[in-house]
Amino acid sequence: MGYTLAILGCGVMGQAVLSAIYKAPKAETEAVASLYPSKIITCNHDNPSAQQVTDLIATFEKSPNGIEVESTFDQNVRAVQEATVIILGTKPYLAEPVLDGVRDVIDGKLIISLAAGWTIDQLQNYTRKVSRVMTNTPAKYGYGCAVVSHSSEVSAEERKVVDQLIGHVGKCIELPEKNMDAATALVGSGPAFVLLMLESLMESGIKMGIPLKESRECAIKVLEGTAKMVEESGEHPTVLKHQVCTPGGTTIAGLCVMEDRGVKSGIIRGVEEASIVAAKLGKKK
Numbered sequence: 613m614g615y616t617l618a619i620l621g622c623g624v625m626g627q628a629v630l631s632a633i634y635k636a637p638k639a640e641t642e643a644v645a646s647l648y649p650s651k652i653i654t655c656n657h658d659n660p661s662a663q664q665v666t667d668l669i670a671t672f673e674k675s676p677n678g679i680e681v682e683s684t685f686d687q688n689v690r691a692v693q694e695a696t697v698i699i700l701g702t703k704p705y706l707a708e709p710v711l712d713g714v715r716d717v718i719d720g721k722l723i724i725s726l727a728a729g730w731t732i733d734q735l736q737n738y739t740r741k742v743s744r745v746m747t748n749t750p751a752k753y754g755y756g757c758a759v760v761s762h763s764s765e766v767s768a769e770e771r772k773v774v775d776q777l778i779g780h781v782g783k784c785i786e787l788p789e790k791n792m793d794a795a796t797a798l799v800g801s802g803p804a805f806v807l808l809m810l811e812s813l814m815e816s817g818i819k820m821g822i823p824l825k826e827s828r829e830c831a832i833k834v835l836e837g838t839a840k841m842v843e844e845s846g847e848h849p850t851v852l853k854h855q856v857c858t859p860g861g862t863t864i865a866g867l868c869v870m871e872d873r874g875v876k877s878g879i880i881r882g883v884e885e886a887s888i889v890a891a892k893l894g895k896k897k
């Protein structure tokens with residue numbers, strides 16, 4: 613039988629990860645199947661948010677890997693006692709009281725922390741086995757991106773468990789922890805920055821007379837198609853950008869105005885500023 617996974621704090625991100633793990637396609641080999649939990653216990657603070665998780669589970673069909681889910685509130689200690697792997701999904705400012713509450717039963721277990729700003733070093737006050745993850749809200753739809761760093765005490769087999777569990781929220785990329793503040797800005801906050809771009813493209817269509825619905829569809833497809841083109845061609849964005857620029861044409865004219873307005877440096881500086889704030893989050897504790 614598989615192990616038990618506890619999700620301490622099952623809100624937006626916790627539910628995204630829960631859905632992705634629960635719905636993961638059936639493992640093709642015994643070795644892969646053993647990386648999945650047989651049971652997930654979700655932990656929330658009060659009944660209304662536990663009920664939200666119960667309502668979410670009720671929308672699920674049977675799990676392809678036979679995973680059972682129990683939604684609880686005020687049961688953190690019991691859940692951690694029963695679990696081998698713990699996903700920490702509380703807001704960063706609540707991580708300390710929540711972890712203090714399970715201090716006596718968490719030592720020696722693997723924590724997969726989603727909490728922004730919480731360093732491996734800080735989490736190792738509770739257990740030596742720590743995988744720090746920064747993911748984002750598209751994870752809810754299986755299109756997330758996750759950057760992962762492990763403490764040296766996380767074994768090769770446990771790294772496989774983390775990859776398998778987190779890999780279902782989207783692309784999983786391992787980086788050294790020194791890159792985590794940058795990843796928090798690029799990956800965690802990234803969707804908000806891309807949404808600003810999407811909103812701007814959409815409103816440009818509206819300004820020039822294209823109806824809202826069609827402007828929205830065009831903006832979405834331009835962003836989606838361009839990202840796919842970069843991914844599948846393997847080309848540098850500059851090369852692809854120049855392919856769209858006819859000499860003396862419309863695209864280069866638009867790009868020149870955007871350069872005048874500092875769009876590119878605005879984005880770079882904005883992401884950098886977000887990473888500075890992310891670094892401060894960790895120092896507050």
Ligand SMILES: NC(=O)c1ccc[n+]([C@@H]2O[C@H](COP(=O)([O-])OP(=O)(O)OC[C@H]3O[C@@H](n4cnc5c(N)ncnc54)[C@H](OP(=O)(O)O)[C@@H]3O)[C@@H](O)[C@H]2O)c1
Binds near residue numbers: 621624704
């Ligand atoms: N949302 C994002 O875009 C995003 C992106 C990247 C990373 N993250 C990281 O993901 C983590 C979770 O963020 P979120 O947006 O998912 O937060 P959230 O929606 O507020 O979820 C946090 C959950 O923790 C629960 N909780 C609070 N106190 C608890 C306690 N004492 N015991 C057990 N559960 C408790 C809350 O339940 P109650 O409602 O009952 O209090 C809530 O369900 C954060 O650390 C954040 O840094 C989020």
